[in-house]
Amino acid sequence: MKEAVTQYLVGVAMLLFAIYQIYRQDFWEFSLYITAGMAFIVMGLIKNKALPVRYSRLLNGVSWILIIMAGLLFLFLIQTES
Numbered sequence: 848m849k850e851a852v853t854q855y856l857v858g859v860a861m862l863l864f865a866i867y868q869i870y871r872q873d874f875w876e877f878s879l880y881i882t883a884g885m886a887f888i889v890m891g892l893i894k895n896k897a898l899p900v901r902y903s904r905l906l907n908g909v910s911w912i913l914i915i916m917a918g919l920l921f922l923f924l925i926q927t928e929s
Contacts, residue, residue, distance in 0.1 A: 858891060860884075861881075862880070879920040883917040893910060
């Protein structure tokens with residue numbers, strides 16, 4: 848149970864940091880943190896089995912898409928900052 852709560856907390860922390868990035872008007876970093884935060888929350892839903900079983904396949908696909916998007920955004924941001 849603690850793993851799922853930890854994933855929710857990390858996801859919410861990233862979403863709050865994404866809101867801070869909007870305040871700073873850094874939209875690329877906002878997209879990175881919102882994507883990563885949503886990936887953590889979706890993974891928490893999968894591990895916690897909070898939704899019916901029929902949605903687990905859909906959630907797995909969504910989580911993989913979010914993880915890949917966050918990775919690509921991270922690599923893009925690293926490349927553009929240097």
